[in-house]
Amino acid sequence: MDLDAYVAEHGGEWRRLEQLSRRRRLNAAEADELVALYQRAATHLSLIRSRSPDPILVARLSRLVLAARNALTGSPSFSMAGVGRFFARTFPLTVYRAWPWWCGVATVFTMLSLAVMLYIVNNPEVAGYFATDEQINQLVNQDFAGYYSQYMPQNQFLRVWTHNALLTGMCLASGVAFIPVIYLLFANAFDVGLIGGVMIAYGHGDVFWGLILPHGLLELTAVYIGAGVGLRIGWAWVAPGPFRTRGRALAETASEGILVALGLIAVLLVSGLLEAFVTPAPVPYVVKDLAGFLVWIGFFVYVFMLGRKAHVEGATTEAEGEIVQAALPAT
Template structure:
């Protein structure tokens, strides 16, 4: 740093001459650290802290005595760089196993309000449309044409058949279950991506797909195939639709960061929530694997409704039990 002509120029240059070696040493240590104190030997790391505190004191002195001198700005920049390194929070490296058994479930549980909103947006239309479709199957069949999935299910539910399959062969029922599974995978990932709309499109997606599921269930029941619906949708559906809800919550978290970042800047909030959403969608993808296995190997067996419901509740119950148990916030011991 060079001296500058000011009314008190002699004193400024004397100050710079006296302290410039220490500042140069601090600059050199920052360069060697390359953003991480851990790259420095212990002695250099301790020296970095000493130089940072001394330079911060120099900055305070310069601000008081020569507030208009360019040396103040140069010191502010140097102190800012050093502060960011000295007080940088240590990186906590979490193993994949720990994340899978604990971290993911904490992500699911840490924003219960957003999770509740996602559940209402999805399950509210599901229940409402199921009741409506059961009461007015003719209109519901026409409405179902807006979705290829719902349309196919409506056609299958309305087919005639013997009393055992209630209009659906095992192949047809398994096909409907497979279509719903693939659709829910697509919806889960799309729900997160649409969070960039401020959460509006994520909410619309949840409402739409909840309505589709409701229409399908309502038409099955209206067609006298309630037992078939349970047998071929319940084994994998309870967990599957739970995961859709979690994915929806992930998208809403991104939306909330854009609309209401709180005390954080919008950029900081978006980075934090995008990371959380990424972890959530990865966990959802992994948990979709067992639903696919059940859909592929258990559902086609045509279980009795009670057994099918037991399998579905066991899978879904296990997931939410883990969210409650493993998702508890980490307790920090008092100092």
């Protein structure tokens, strides 16, 4: 296909379609013209995608077709039904589809944390390479437990929620480049292992597990999901598969990544509430740990039951009414 000739032949129709799409009011003749031009532009987009997928032209026509569709049907409005559908189907489906990635990430870096922790417990003098004796005593006797009660609960909640959301977002976004997300995960896993090893080696293992498990199980799971989905996006660029271009594979997995990021905001909200209100609560450690464990298990049940159900039913992650390539006219 000669793209220059094709653009020259149909450019006038596209400009006219753009003009009609921007008008707030159309008479009957203009509305009929808009429908006809929209159908033709959708066909042009499908042909260009299949025969000569120039990314700039595809992006231009995609925006034009979507604008025309909105002009014909009206922009989608916010509804609680859409929110419910997102959390009942779309979010668990996207997380479920990526489970081999984030479960693999969780396994590798959890084992790393435990290995560092075990090494420090057996070789407590190694902690001296990373902190002075005064800093270690301060951590063990004051700082670790004091961290969870140094602010009012509502302030602590907002603080940890935004911090964890930023860390998870960085893991997801940097997954496409592989190395940055691995560095972030390694640094986080090493810090957890080092602090846990020091606390256990100095006889405060009950404090460490009692304060980190109520919120940490769900919090770390969210971080690992973000990292796993980010790595999945990067791998789609490396190995798009036999029936997709690299650009299309990247766009599809990245769009699912955005959905995961939106859902993880809510997951981290829950872990933030646990950290701010449950972790420092004046109740036995076993009670707090049990509460965190039940919430964590509940999340897995939610993802794998609803996600697998949506997957078996053939559900998609496309927004209702969204134009996808398969839905466009091919002739």
